[in-house]
Amino acid sequence: MNAEKKEIVYRKSKQKTRILEILRSTKSHPTADWIYEKLKPEMPALSLGTVYRNLNILLEQGEILRLDFGHTFDRFDGDTSRHYHFMCEKCGEVSDLELPPLNILDKKVFNLCGHKIKYHKIVFYGICKNCLQNS
Amino acid sequence: MNAEKKEIVYRKSKQKTRILEILRSTKSHPTADWIYEKLKPEMPALSLGTVYRNLNILLEQGEILRLDFGHTFDRFDGDTSRHYHFMCEKCGEVSDLELPPLNILDKKVFNLCGHKIKYHKIVFYGICKNCLQNS
DNA sequence: GTAATTGCAAATAATTTGCTGGGTG
DNA sequence: CACCCAGCAAATTATTTGCAATTAC
Numbered sequence: 001m002n003a004e005k006k007e008i009v010y011r012k013s014k015q016k017t018r019i020l021e022i023l024r025s026t027k028s029h030p031t032a033d034w035i036y037e038k039l040k041p042e043m044p045a046l047s048l049g050t051v052y053r054n055l056n057i058l059l060e061q062g063e064i065l066r067l068d069f070g071h072t073f074d075r076f077d078g079d080t081s082r083h084y085h086f087m088c089e090k091c092g093e094v095s096d097l098e099l100p101p102l103n104i105l106d107k108k109v110f111n112l113c114g115h116k117i118k119y120h121k122i123v124f125y126g127i128c129k130n131c132l133q134n135s
Numbered sequence: 136m137n138a139e140k141k142e143i144v145y146r147k148s149k150q151k152t153r154i155l156e157i158l159r160s161t162k163s164h165p166t167a168d169w170i171y172e173k174l175k176p177e178m179p180a181l182s183l184g185t186v187y188r189n190l191n192i193l194l195e196q197g198e199i200l201r202l203d204f205g206h207t208f209d210r211f212d213g214d215t216s217r218h219y220h221f222m223c224e225k226c227g228e229v230s231d232l233e234l235p236p237l238n239i240l241d242k243k244v245f246n247l248c249g250h251k252i253k254y255h256k257i258v259f260y261g262i263c264k265n266c267l268q269n270s
Numbered sequence: 271g272t273a274a275t276t277g278c279a280a281a282t283a284a285t286t287t288g289c290t291g292g293g294t295g
Numbered sequence: 296c297a298c299c300c301a302g303c304a305a306a307t308t309a310t311t312t313g314c315a316a317t318t319a320c
Contacts, residue, residue, distance in 0.1 A: 009298095064213050076199050097248065099240075113264065115221055124244050132250075
């Protein structure tokens with residue numbers, strides 16, 4: 001395991017360029033499908049697979065962000081009290097944090113932009129204590 | 136639209152009870168499949184569909200939490216600078232927030248539990264300014 | 271007895287991947 | 296001319312749903 005990644009030299013393509021342009025020009029945090037529909041008129045031959053492939057390349061290059069939990073499956077929590085989570089990027093473990101709830105943030109955001117905030121979620125990412133020791 | 140929800144009176148079942156017990160007894164934030172595998176030995180006839188159905192019922196009853204982005208598809212962001220997000224529960228829009236990054240939190244969490252924190256994400260949920268006005 | 275719940279299997283839905291041919295460096 | 300990239304379709308994966316039988320209240 002931990003095989004060294006083959007260094008891929010990415011090339012330009014009209015599709016990749018347009019996808020990035022579209023993402024840069026909107027504040028709407030689109031889905032892959034939305035980008036596909038947006039691009040289809042000017043590139044009738046475009047396929048959804050190409051959009052996904054390019055999004056992953058752009059992600060890897062750090063040109064864009066993906067807004068999700070990282071893992072593809074939902075996780076459930078039997079503890080419904082307000083608390084935050086940490087996910088270890090190495091072992092994938094999700095753990096609860098003792099950090100007290102920061103209710104002030106909700107008010108701050110309301111004052112800033114006028115949205116009515118019901119609650120918020122915070123997830124910290126990094127390497128857990130265990131993985132730090134075993135490496 | 137906006138049809139009034141038929142009020143369902145949930146009944147007890149061994150499956151639902153055990154699923155909740157398992158969730159309450161672990162801190163590992165399991166996936167649906169993990170719960171299914173855990174329960175299978177004592178309930179050989181159990182099906183994965185039942186696990187999913189009960190998790191959704193428990194969610195609706197507020198007995199458990201789901202850790203994810205709510206929507207099932209990824210959204211992408213062309214802005215890679217550190218910023219937080221807001222999602223409107225009514226119209227589904229995701230927008231950027233002007234709230235400055237709270238780097239102190241990463242140190243706080245490290246001091247608290249010893250995990251090495253690389254970064255964190257915050258998502259606020261509620262009703263956006265627009266939806267507030269149009270209702 | 272009414273209607274929620276189950277197991278099973280088939281259906282969805284988002285995303286990934288194999289293949290073949292075309293285009294970039 | 297090597298090898299990355301596109302388009303297409305088929306495969307994967309997590310989750311949902313239809314159905315008939317079962318069970319809770």
